[in-house]
Structure formats: structure tokens, C-alpha cells
Amino acid sequence: MILLTLALLFAELSLLAIGGVASTLPAMARAVIAHHWMTAPQFAALFGVAQSSPGPNMLIATLIGLHVAGLPGAAIATIAMIGPSSTLTYAVAGWWHRFREARWRRILQSAITPVTGGLLLAAASVLLRAADHDWREALISVAVFLVATLRPKLHPLWLLAGATLVGILGFA
């Protein structure tokens, strides 16, 4: 039963993930909290774990599945997160290529950017609120944001490792 719930949740998010999976993070957080699978800070921590692994950021779905229902949950959540969108991509890829000069395609393409921007900023605000329960954590977030923005070539793993270390030193 719980596997079905996971499958339906992530299959829906798969088709709603405009501009990538990060746009759905607020909806994901809302769903896992409503199901009492985890708290907001736990979700933020799990997202941190997903970001520490190489690979696409849809891996947060794998981790939620694992948390809720072990390895079968991880498998179902992963397949549900990539299945519907991959099927759609498979279906329209050739057709999209054929219309690469068309005006309507350029319109759709430029229309998606501001929507994605708004959804991603929403995702960031939800995660920041979940992760930063006091000023010290907020300071870590701000520092990582500034360094990542000013030094875009720096490997993000260094920033995540630094943030983890500051967490251990500052709070233990």
C-alpha cells in the first residue's frame, strides 16, 4: 500500500517537474510532511545527503523511498520519478527536433525560463526555512550561497563538506 502511495506521488511529480526536479521540492516536502514520513528538518537533511552524491538531483526521490519503505521503496520511488517523464521525452524527442526552426517552439522555450526561475526560488525558500532553524545555520546557508555565486568554478562538494564540518564544530 505504501509502495503504491510512493509510486503515485513521484509519478505525479515526474510530470510536474518543469525545468527539472528541483522545482518540485516544495511539493515533495509538503507531501512527505503531510504523510508523517518525516519532519521538515529531516527532509532538508535528506536533501543534503542527496546533494552529496554524484548524479542528478532526482536522487532525493530514491532517498525518500528508502526512508519510507527500504530498498523496495527506493526502487519504486526512483522508477516513478523517471518513468513518466522519460516516456514523454522518448515520445516527443524526434518531433521536437523536426520543429527546431518553428516560432511556436521558440515561444514555448522562452516561456519556460521565468516559470522555472520562480519555482526554483520557491524551492530555495522552502529548503532554507526547513534547514535553518537558527542564525548559525542561516549563516552557513548565506556563506555557501555567496561562495557558490562568486566562485562558480569551485567544486560544490567542497562547500558541502565545509558546511558539514562547521555544523559538527559549531554545534557538537
Added chain:
Amino acid sequence: MESQAPATLSLRDLFAGFFAAGISGFGGVLPFARRIMVDQRRWLTDAEFADLFALCQFLPGPNIVNLSVAFGARHRGIQGALAALTGLLAAPITIVVTLGVLFERYGKLPLVHHGLEGLAAGASGLILATAVKIATPALRHSATIAVVALAFTLFAILHFALPVVILIAFPVSILIARGRTP
């Protein structure tokens, strides 16, 4: 200019190329996929890659997963799509499940717990940096700023469901883009 790749790549090439992109892709696989597909293996030109990526960004779902599916399918149909997709995800899924098991087992130890709080704060700072970077091109014109603000307000402040947010914000954005696209 056409790419120098053979007309069809083998399933093995597809798996290997995307495996390399998946395992090196920390904090976003895209730059690594571009480097491997365009610079190293010369499967695509820059323009061809940009066109393929535009599709994958436009369609819902994980962008890079879509890219592997579209590129694999172009070469070897369903089998090619599956080869590229499994190549991309094999290593990252193994690693993240290992990390996840460690998280479930040790996440409550005080030291680990504090480390995870720092990690979560750092990861949300990174997402903010990504969001700002992606939103910036849309922040140059008042009409597109309005769409960014609309999507943000509906989703983060008014807590509308995601499908509703998209159904409202995307048509507005299309109307604006129509006026701006020659």
C-alpha cells in the same frame, strides 16, 4: 556543422558515455555531460547539444535523465534510451543508497546529527545559488520579472498545489513570450 559521431553509437558506447557523466556529476551532471558528449567524444556539436538540452529543459522530469533518454533513443531506439539511462544512473543510485543506509543508521548520533544540520544548511544555500543563476536572465525585463514573482508567490507564499501554479503561470508566460518572440 555536423558532429563527427558515427550515425549510430553502440549500446555499449551509450552506456559508457553516460556512466562517466553520472559518476563525475556532483551538484549537477549537465556540465560533465556536455564535456563528455561535445568535447571528449564529439558525439554532438555545441549547437546540437544546446538544442537537445533545450528539449530536456522544456519537458518535465530530471533534465539530464531526459537528455540521456532522448540521445539514446536517437541512436538505438528504446534499447539505446535504456542503455544511456541505466549508464547514467547506475553509479549514482548505488552511492546514494549507500549514503541513505548510513543516514538511517547513524543520522541520530549527536555528532552526525549536527554535521547533517550543517550539510542541510549548505545544500539549501547551493540551491539558492542555482535558483538565482537560472532566474537571472528572466530578471532583465519587467514582464518576465512579473512571471517569476507570480510563480514564486503562488507556490511559496500562497501554497498553491504545483499543477495549479503551472496552469496559471505558464499560460501567462506564453502570452508574454509571444509578444517578445519575432
